[in-house]
Amino acid sequence: MNNLSAVEENYLKYIYQLGETQNGIVKTNDLAYKLEHSAASVTDMLKRLSDKKLVSYKKYYGVSLTKIGQQIAIQVMRKHRLWETFLAKNLKFTWDKIHEIAEQLEHIQSDELVDKMDEYLGYPKFDPHGDPIPDKHGNILVPNVICLTDAKLKKLYILQNVNDDSASFLKYLNKIQLQLNDKIKIIEKEEFDETMLIIVNDKRQITISNDAAQNMFVKSV
Amino acid sequence: MNNLSAVEENYLKYIYQLGETQNGIVKTNDLAYKLEHSAASVTDMLKRLSDKKLVSYKKYYGVSLTKIGQQIAIQVMRKHRLWETFLAKNLKFTWDKIHEIAEQLEHIQSDELVDKMDEYLGYPKFDPHGDPIPDKHGNILVPNVICLTDAKLKKLYILQNVNDDSASFLKYLNKIQLQLNDKIKIIEKEEFDETMLIIVNDKRQITISNDAAQNMFVKSV
DNA sequence: TATTATTTTTAGATTAGCTTAAAATTATTG
DNA sequence: CAATAATTTTAAGCTAATCTAAAAATAATA
Numbered sequence: 001m002n003n004l005s006a007v008e009e010n011y012l013k014y015i016y017q018l019g020e021t022q023n024g025i026v027k028t029n030d031l032a033y034k035l036e037h038s039a040a041s042v043t044d045m046l047k048r049l050s051d052k053k054l055v056s057y058k059k060y061y062g063v064s065l066t067k068i069g070q071q072i073a074i075q076v077m078r079k080h081r082l083w084e085t086f087l088a089k090n091l092k093f094t095w096d097k098i099h100e101i102a103e104q105l106e107h108i109q110s111d112e113l114v115d116k117m118d119e120y121l122g123y124p125k126f127d128p129h130g131d132p133i134p135d136k137h138g139n140i141l142v143p144n145v146i147c148l149t150d151a152k153l154k155k156l157y158i159l160q161n162v163n164d165d166s167a168s169f170l171k172y173l174n175k176i177q178l179q180l181n182d183k184i185k186i187i188e189k190e191e192f193d194e195t196m197l198i199i200v201n202d203k204r205q206i207t208i209s210n211d212a213a214q215n216m217f218v219k220s221v
Numbered sequence: 222m223n224n225l226s227a228v229e230e231n232y233l234k235y236i237y238q239l240g241e242t243q244n245g246i247v248k249t250n251d252l253a254y255k256l257e258h259s260a261a262s263v264t265d266m267l268k269r270l271s272d273k274k275l276v277s278y279k280k281y282y283g284v285s286l287t288k289i290g291q292q293i294a295i296q297v298m299r300k301h302r303l304w305e306t307f308l309a310k311n312l313k314f315t316w317d318k319i320h321e322i323a324e325q326l327e328h329i330q331s332d333e334l335v336d337k338m339d340e341y342l343g344y345p346k347f348d349p350h351g352d353p354i355p356d357k358h359g360n361i362l363v364p365n366v367i368c369l370t371d372a373k374l375k376k377l378y379i380l381q382n383v384n385d386d387s388a389s390f391l392k393y394l395n396k397i398q399l400q401l402n403d404k405i406k407i408i409e410k411e412e413f414d415e416t417m418l419i420i421v422n423d424k425r426q427i428t429i430s431n432d433a434a435q436n437m438f439v440k441s442v
Numbered sequence: 443t444a445t446t447a448t449t450t451t452t453a454g455a456t457t458a459g460c461t462t463a464a465a466a467t468t469a470t471t472g
Numbered sequence: 473c474a475a476t477a478a479t480t481t482t483a484a485g486c487t488a489a490t491c492t493a494a495a496a497a498t499a500a501t502a
Binding site: 280 | 448449450451452453
């Protein structure tokens with residue numbers, strides 16, 4: 001059994017996600033910022049998670065997940081992404097609304113439920129934001145993508161993955177009618193602020209700020 | 222917004238349900254038994270719910286729901302029963318397993334989710350145990366049933382509703398292959414212990430203890 | 443109706459998860 | 473490399489939700 005509180009599960013999930021961009025080691029302040037808690041609260045919880053052997057924590061240095069902590073984090077993400085898929089595909093939620101609800105649903109405790117949802121949805125490999133859905137055993141298909149900010153000019157890409165936890169960003173994508181799997185080609189890039197002019201599906205031209213491009217990930221065709 | 226904790230929602234739900242058999246007034250000990258908490262904890266919480274105007278509580282006498290408390294209780298039951306329907310119909314859970322999972326799902330906070338689930342399921346009127354599902358506005362279709370213990374001999378009934386919160390009872394129903402909408406006729410009743418011999422769907426004869434019959438509700442044809 | 447039994451409440455504690463303010467450690471830089 | 477800045481931890485305290493044990497109120501009964 002897992003038997004962790006929703007709060008503890010969230011810590012593990014965020015340590016996993018913040019660790020991905022680092023070498024696995026996460027700083028107290030980064031976690032505090034993500035969780036919107038004080039740094040003191042984080043220190044407190046890290047000590048408790050350490051006692052439970054879910055993280056290895058070294059004072060003033062940082063925290064990383066143990067094997068078991070990582071497995072739990074992956075299962076929480078699995079649940080989150082399966083629920084997002086259900087909300088978007090079956091219930092027709094727009095993608096800017098699903099994250100918040102999935103944040104609650106990911107803490108429902110029932111292995112059987114997760115597996116049945118997975119089956120019901122047809123074992124999806126990616127969620128509505130393009131994030132990979134870990135399988136029952138925790139295997140994750142790592143998508144081979146680059147950030148749009150690092151993409152080359154005049155080269156054809158496909159929008160594969162977008163940042164899922166900012167509803168305002170997703171609303172913006174709705175507004176400019178940009179969707180996953182759209183074809184994207186960068187026509188030119190402003191040197192001053194890195195704003196880019198892109199062409200979508202060989203038709204529409206739109207301007208994208210650097211801030212927006214940082215939340216978009218593409219695959220070369 | 223509702224903004225109550227899962228614990229508070231559970232209190233309201235159980236006050237509603239225990240109040241149904243009484244005149245709406247629920248005793249501290251009955252709640253304590255249902256919640257599997259000490260009576261002292263219940264007293265404590267009742268005072269807090271009273272401060273929030275969700276219940277009216279009179280020391281040493283009992284507690285009942287206020288109008289707003291009742292509305293919340295009904296919405297929690299609505300969610301519980303919609304989720305049970307989804308778990309049984311769409312995910313093919315057996316009915317002895319759905320209650321426990323729905324106990325968690327009923328506390329997910331999103332009005333839009335509830336309404337979309339309702340629509341997705343085709344606005345069901347009853348859940349898999351035969352309990353009525355309140356609509357968006359809190360209207361409940363009161364089913365016209367009697368307890369099997371009060372049914373007449375040699376009269377034809379239809380099994381309409383079973384007690385949903387005892388998994389062992391539901392497992393037992395699975396075993397004896399009794400389902401909702403089955404035809405039931407009582408052939409004879411033992412005077413000593415009220416055990417009854419019934420005939421199901423004009424075919425099978427089975428023996429039912431008084432304990433079991435107390436959890437079954439039927440409608441005359 | 444006086445005594446006993448039952449139910450309910452009060453009092454005092456505990457735990458998880460959070461806070462702010464002060465102290466300690468580590469990092470930066472003139 | 474010493475002073476300053478930034479980060480992190482410690483200390484002390486709060487709230488929600490639980491508990492046990494003792495006291496108080498109500499109900500049952502001899």
